Amino acid sequence: MPERHRLGPRRDPAVDRAVLDAARSLLVERGYAATSIDAIATRAGVSRPAIYRRWPSKAHLIAKAVFPSVDTGEVAPDLVAEIRKVIAGTIQLFGSAEARAAMPGLMSEMRADSSLYQKLSARLDTPTRDELSGYLPTDAAPSRPGLNPDTLLDTIAGAALFAMCIRDIDNMDGFAASLEDLLLYGIVGARP
Structure with a gap:
């Protein structure tokens, strides 16, 4: 007899993968608005109830499909x-075709559903903000209020989101170098 946990039978990870893969491919093909639960279920070969047992809404499913955990375990030697x-x-994170297709719709959904924002923030923002805070001086002078992990991550994420999802840039390396130059030499002083 299959093992049961307190919420019922164990979920089949193959169904999860099929649904997430279907969601990603439909986003790229059709965009956020046209990627429906019905279309995802049909593409994945599962039922609507199977999807709703796993995710409370399309937005939660898309968020899971597009944005994996950001914890790399990599420790940087300095700021x-x-x-x-x-x-x-x-x-x-924002440069994939799936994220570019999903973000405009997800941003609207996050404004309406605070639980979606909280789940995404816990998986994406909070770990990165915590890491950044470990590198910033704790005794920053009042004249340097920008040395704050929230402002720093908001600046990076906002610039990347706008560049990837609104401007739809292709030269990601050039953008990264430009953003790095702007941020680093505004934080640590003149370029060596």
């Missing part, structure tokens, strides 16, 4: 390396 790591990770 400069950490900034570079966060810029590269953020550009990678």
Whole structure:
């Protein structure tokens, strides 16, 4: 007899993968608005109830499909390396075709559903903000209020989101270098 946990039978990870893969491919093909639960279920070969047992809404499913956990386990040796790591990770996060298709719709959904924002924030923002805070001086002078992990991550994520999802840039390496130059030399002083 299959093992049961307190919420019922164990979920089949193959169904999860099929649904997430279907969601990603439909996003790229059709965009956020036209990627429906019905279309995802049909593409994945599962039922609507199977999807709703796993995710409470289309937005939650899309968020899971598009944005994996950001914890790389990589420890940067200093602030400069950490900034570079966060810029590269953020550009990678928003640079995929799936994320570019999903973000306009997800942003609207997050405004209406605070639980969606909280789940995404816990998986994406909070770990990165915590990492950044470990590299920033704790005794920052009042004249340097920008040395704050929230403002720093908001600047990186906002710039990457706008560049990837609104401007739809293709030169991600050039954008990363430009953002890095702007942030690093505004934080640590003149370029060596």
